[in-house]
Amino acid sequence: MGTTTLKSKVQKHEGSCRVTGFPDKMGHFGRFGGKFVPETIMPALDQLEKAYLEAKNDPAFNTELEYYLREYVGRPSTLYYAERLTKKLGGAKIYLKREDLNHTGAHKINNTIGQILLAIRMGKKRIIAETGAGQHGVATATAAAMFGIECDVYMGEEDMRRQSLNVFRMKLLGTRVIPVTSGSKTLKDATNEAFRDWMASVRHTHYILGSVVGPHPYPMMVRDFQLVIGKEVKKQILEKENRLPDYLIACVGGGSNSMGLFHPFIEDKEVKMIGVEAGGIGTGIGQHASTLTSGKVGILHGSASYVLQDDDGQTLPVHSISAGLDYPGVGPEHSYLKDIGRADYVSITDDEAVNAFHECARLEGIIPALEASHAIAYTMKFAPTVSKDKIIVICLSGSGDKDSFEVAKKLGYKI
Amino acid sequence: MNRIDKKFHDLKSKKKPAFIPFITAGDPDLQTTKALILEFEKRGADIIELGIPFSDPIADGPIIQASYYRTLVRGTKVAQILDMVSDLRCKSDIPIVSMVSYSTVFKGGCQAFIEKVCKAGLDGLTIPDMPVEENLNLFEVAKKNDFKIVCFVAPTTTDERMSLITQYSQGFLYYISVVGITGTRDKLPEDVLQNINKLKKMTKTPIAVGFGVSTPEQARLIGGIADGVIVGSAIIKEIEKYLNEPSEKLVNKVGEFVGQLIEGSKG
16 A cells, blocks of 8 residues: 555544444454354353453552563663664654563563463463464563473474574473474464364463464453553653654554554544554465455454455465564454554565665664564655654564574575 | 254164264365265264364364365365265265354355355254354354254353353254363263263253264263264274275275274164
């Protein structure tokens, strides 16, 4: 989508639809969401929802969560004015929300700390998780190590190859990394395996899903644990600029960092939200992971949402240079925000993302994750079209240290 | 009268449990699937559970997932499966219930999907990833078409959910005998009898037990307490042994295996 049409589209929406108070009791965001899971884990989801809602309203739980986010994760993360990037692009003023500065180098740990505290509260003895890029796996392994809980992480073989550093980190942290060899050997297959494990182990195991996807209550709960991103941004930007930003830009795979950034601004209609998906290497089947921009409504991993699938409902292959965006589904709340026009979704190719990866490194001395590089890449196109008095906040969801090998390979370097 | 209802009605008067073998449609190919169904019928199977393959099954174990994968990479489409079923209806009246992901049902337009599969000659569906409360309307649609939507009850199911599910399940009730995924196991869990008895008090709908039944002896044990015995992974495993053999041999060998299970279940 061209930036002009996007601007007019985001500007015309004045939010007549309801934007807050979701999901409903069954976990629906309008026609999205729900609990499409086998009966075996239905009671576990009910139990999880009940435990979560109790914890959410328990000051002791929140105090504990805040303690670990502050003392262990290192929150709040800074909101950094990217001066050289701003000047180079010559348009809107750009701020970076530095989630890469969190312990373990990404926003994922906000959620894993929250969920592990919940698991302990529920008396679960073991943790499982799925991981794509390995950031969620590392964040889960880290939290599990810190709390001394047994942890198994499912990871596609293809992702293990692309992210061998994170595999090693998880092992160092005492987690067992279980290779997944079925299907495309990536994130969606790791998610299948984690669900399957949970079906057999549900009585003593908690499944820490890493994004705002899956059956209710996960999309709601993971969102809530990531809200800290947007809440901090709101406070920080008011301190720095004495006003709200005009645009929020974040990458969307499952959509947890973007939802964490967007959600606290959802009722501030003047703040436009742009989610950036993986455009991969083309628009053909298997060449991209642009679920919201080119998918259709379907069911995957327990919820109704936009999905990349064929006319029989079979999941289509996806591609992205970024393992964290390489997913054929997306969080149901994003689908809802798209439908009501509250957020807009665009896509960025592998090459554009790699270019942004470089630009950010050279201009700001920050090596961004390839996931976040998609958000930067879109900003590089978009910012020059917006006047200098506008403010953009990008969620720099993670550090690119983990991607060094993959990018070096793409560029033909040997390290 | 729906073929499933009729079958359970007949079996009740004979005081015999139903034997329900599961196979994946198109594994290794649709012609063989058709031949297997006819072979199972000849050997005394009562109802066929026909798996419609899905790319991302979370309720099924590795054995069934692998069989889904085998048939999907061959390009098997739902339309071809339904053509095979229509074709089969010229030769057989055996009740067929398909296990299908809600992803496929939803993509097919829910009501339109039910009407389409009903017209092709299927008698019911089990949709493992669709809890009752997510689509109550589908049960109405089924009723109008004299079609059955078979629901699952698991050992983890609470009493409250049991009473909800028993209100809705049509044709029969599918009791998952182990917590976890489909697959073959060495012995039956102890809570099966307890839960079956609990369910019997709640509903008159026949109860079939599946997940983890793999030997004639287990089939006999289950046949003694339930109205139906479902065997899936063990049969798929048997099919796997003959994938590189001629279709006739596969059908014959798998047929023999199923024959033994049937004898066990009716023992």
